[in-house]
Amino acid sequence: MLRKRLLIIDDEDDIREVAEATLELTEDWEVLTASSGARGIEVAQSQKPDAVLLDVMMPDMDGPATFAALQHNHATASIPVIFLTAKVQTADRRRFAELGIRGVIAKPFDPLTLGEQVRELAGWEVAVLAQ
Numbered sequence: 001m002l003r004k005r006l007l008i009i010d011d012e013d014d015i016r017e018v019a020e021a022t023l024e025l026t027e028d029w030e031v032l033t034a035s036s037g038a039r040g041i042e043v044a045q046s047q048k049p050d051a052v053l054l055d056v057m058m059p060d061m062d063g064p065a066t067f068a069a070l071q072h073n074h075a076t077a078s079i080p081v082i083f084l085t086a087k088v089q090t091a092d093r094r095r096f097a098e099l100g101i102r103g104v105i106a107k108p109f110d111p112l113t114l115g116e117q118v119r120e121l122a123g124w125e126v127a128v129l130a131q
Helices: 013-027 037-047 063-071 089-097 113-124
Strands: 005-009 029-034 050-054 081-085 103-106
Touching: 005 013, 005 037, 013 029, 013 113, 029 037, 037 063, 037 089, 050 063, 050 113, 063 081, 063 089, 081 089, 081 113, 089 103, 103 113
Parallel strands: 005 029, 005 050, 050 081, 081 103
Antiparallel strands: none
């Protein structure tokens, strides 16, 4: 199975660092990071990640604007995007779902289950060892 490549776009250094370390150690994924929506779009275009974990609340270009830009670019439109946010009310989730994202992971997230949540929302199958 090919190693998955995940892009984390979040303006908070601590969030990026914890998520990156956790996913590299627990899932053995290649984790790319960006501290802004604009930089995240550049990384997504050049590196073609298998999925994007995207913060909703960021200065300058927020998550929904970043997602829209990714969707309008032929090179990145098919990449599954998962929002990472503290805004987890039903109305927020409904609005996010209407945008076409794959799902939402609530902040603060549990580092021990983050990989499982990303796998499930991205639709990645877990490798099962034959007995």
